[in-house]
Amino acid sequence: MSLRTAQRASLVDQVIDQLKEQIVTGSWALHAKIPTETALAEQLGVGRNTVREAVRALTHAGLLDCRQGDGTYVRATSELSGAMLRRLRQAEQLEILEVRRALEIEAARLAATRRTEGDILLIEEALAVRERAWESGEPTAFVESDLEFHMAVVRATHNQVLLDLYEDFTAALRASITAAGTSPNSSYIPHDAIARAIAAGDAAAAERAGHACMEHILIALTEGE
Secondary structure: OOHHHHHHHHHHHHHHHHHHHHHHOOOOOOOOEOOOHHHHHHHHOOOHHHHHHHHHHHHHOOOEEEEOOOEEEEOOOOHHHHHHHHHHOOOOHHHHHHHHHHHHHHHHHHHHHHOOHHHHHHHHHHHHHHHHHHHHOOHHHHHHHHHHHHHHHHHOOOOHHHHHHHHHOHHHHHHHHHHHHOOOOOOOOOOHHHHHHHHHOOHHHHHHHHHHHHHHHHHHHHHHO
């Protein structure tokens, strides 16, 4: 590698790190459109070709999504999330559900042993929002509120790795929840038993409630096919 090539590669790496920082820190929100190539070049004091190479690398890593004639958007907030999104696009709903079941049942069990009073309040609030969303008959609102309930449970585990994995899994979870919760044959799947068990600090009951919930979702998914 020539010195000039090495210097250029080093500059591109620096720009990649700077762009990645904007994504990871949330300066550029998930699904948000990032500044244009020209604007970034001016902000960073580098050439447009350097920015183009950096954006291409982050697109390949799954963090950015370049849309011809539209612009570039934030696709994922971490390389793990980007890789997971690529993999999940090829997955069957049943496969996603099986992974979801493993994450959520374990989360319910751990949350029951680690939750704080603040966690309990957040879980109960999320449950109430979920129930109101179901009553409203608005599918999108219900999916988001259902997901937020499970996020509240996962946060109550105080396991950052589990939380990161669950957050990276949310795109596929939205599809899974939509398929299970809004299919023509679906009925309301109550989550209050999960919330009660976590509030009571009963890990075994939380695990059973989580398992029962997922079994209902599996039935709803298979009947909706």
